[in-house]
Amino acid sequence: MNLLFICTGNTCRSPMAEALMKAKKHEANVKSAGIFAEANLPINEKTTIVLEEIGLFFDGTSSQVNEDVLGWADIVLCMTESHKQTLALQYPEVQNKFFTLKEYVYVDDEQWRHLTDLYAQFEEKRAWVLSHADEQMNEVELEQHLLRELNAEIQEIQQAEEKLPNLNISDPYGQSLEVYRKTRDELNETIERLVEKVKKQAE
Numbered sequence: 001m002n003l004l005f006i007c008t009g010n011t012c013r014s015p016m017a018e019a020l021m022k023a024k025k026h027e028a029n030v031k032s033a034g035i036f037a038e039a040n041l042p043i044n045e046k047t048t049i050v051l052e053e054i055g056l057f058f059d060g061t062s063s064q065v066n067e068d069v070l071g072w073a074d075i076v077l078c079m080t081e082s083h084k085q086t087l088a089l090q091y092p093e094v095q096n097k098f099f100t101l102k103e104y105v106y107v108d109d110e111q112w113r114h115l116t117d118l119y120a121q122f123e124e125k126r127a128w129v130l131s132h133a134d135e136q137m138n139e140v141e142l143e144q145h146l147l148r149e150l151n152a153e154i155q156e157i158q159q160a161e162e163k164l165p166n167l168n169i170s171d172p173y174g175q176s177l178e179v180y181r182k183t184r185d186e187l188n189e190t191i192e193r194l195v196e197k198v199k200k201q202a203e
Contacts, residue, residue, distance in 0.1 A: 003030050006079065007034055007078075008173075011044045015043045033063050076097045
């Protein structure tokens with residue numbers, strides 16, 4: 001499996017993710033790139049520091065995402081939903097490869113399955129309510145009717161969504177060294193789960 005980590009400039013989050021992933025035992029090939037990266041820049045100094053603190057280093061330079069590296073990748077793991085959406089607009093022909101890192105790691109969890117089930121039930125009831133609604137209702141009345149009838153389902157979905165992890169890994173650029181450490185640790189925890197998933201898929 002070929003994994004590509006994506007962030008904005010390929011000097012903080014995605015090279016950090018690449019270094020963390022390469023340090024773990026698995027069968028995947030790993031690269032990183034940035035949507036708006038300048039080519040051949042060294043990684044951010046604070047990225048280097050927080051990696052060295054745990055005995056790791058990144059020996060590459062920045063590179064911009066392009067068709068070649070997207071063609072190489074089996075899975076493209078973005079740091080934020082914004083990165084994922086930007087790539088989907090630029091490269092719609094391979095958008096089935098695009099996930100946020102956290103989305104890809106947590107998508108099989110019971111919480112996600114539960115939320116998917118709730119959405120399916122919501123759509124089923126919504127279709128039923130629409131099919132049985134008074135045809136004399138105007139658009140505003142119909143919307144109010146739907147909200148009343150689906151209030152319990154909407155609240156249940158909101159409660160389930162509040163329990164899910166934030167799917168974005170925030171950019172530490174310009175922040176303190178402590179913020180970089182938190183980003184490193186957040187990435188490391190998520191990548192531990194990614195390694196487990198990669199190993200299961202290889203079995």
